[in-house]
Amino acid sequence: MLLDVKKIINAPGEKIDFQFDMDLSDVDFGGRYPAQNPVVVTGDVRNVAGMLLLQFTAETTLHAVCDRCLKEFESVKTVRHETMVASELEDEDNDEILLMEDGVIDVGDLAQTMFILEMDSKTLCDEDCKGICPGCGVDLNQGDCTCKKETDPRLAVLAQLLCKDNHQ
Ligand SMILES: [Zn+2]
Numbered sequence: 295m296l297l298d299v300k301k302i303i304n305a306p307g308e309k310i311d312f313q314f315d316m317d318l319s320d321v322d323f324g325g326r327y328p329a330q331n332p333v334v335v336t337g338d339v340r341n342v343a344g345m346l347l348l349q350f351t352a353e354t355t356l357h358a359v360c361d362r363c364l365k366e367f368e369s370v371k372t373v374r375h376e377t378m379v380a381s382e383l384e385d386e387d388n389d390e391i392l393l394m395e396d397g398v399i400d401v402g403d404l405a406q407t408m409f410i411l412e413m414d415s416k417t418l419c420d421e422d423c424k425g426i427c428p429g430c431g432v433d434l435n436q437g438d439c440t441c442k443k444e445t446d447p448r449l450a451v452l453a454q455l456l457c458k459d460n461h462q
């Protein structure tokens with residue numbers, strides 16, 4: 295999505311609104327593809343006292359899978375971003391300013407980059423998710439672990455035998 299802002303570069307107080315959808319369904323986030331729904335980007339570029347200011351919101355509903363309990367759930371993800379835009383950098387090290395080329399801003403590229411940067415490296419259905427017991431596979435959010443308590447009597451005998459073996 296390219297945005298031509300030439301007509302407001304020299305027009306303080308003017309602005310250009312934009313809205314578009316991004317398809318990030320094939321973007322891999324840690325082996326998963328949670329952005330199955332379109333990411334809706336809305337924003338504007340305004341000329342504030344001669345400076346161009348770009349701001350936008352990118353929002354979608356992610357198909358998430360909890361890293362701890364593997365439950366699937368939907369999660370609304372909203373990313374907001376604001377940056378100054380200039381046609382050249384006075385200070386090379388200033389990465390707060392977005393460069394435009396010939397009065398055109400690549401808003402699509404920026405929105406995609408910012409959205410991907412803002413994705414959480416961990417996905418949890420809940421901050422307090424207890425996860426799954428690696429021993430018995432019980433979802434610890436639903437019930438208690440059964441690993442230790444329910445010992446099969448035959449296994450108990452075996453365990454004793456093994457225990458004796460180890461002590462001989
Ligand atoms: Zn969970």
Ligand SMILES: [Zn+2]
Pocket residue numbers: 427428429430431432439440441442
């Ligand atoms: Zn267990």
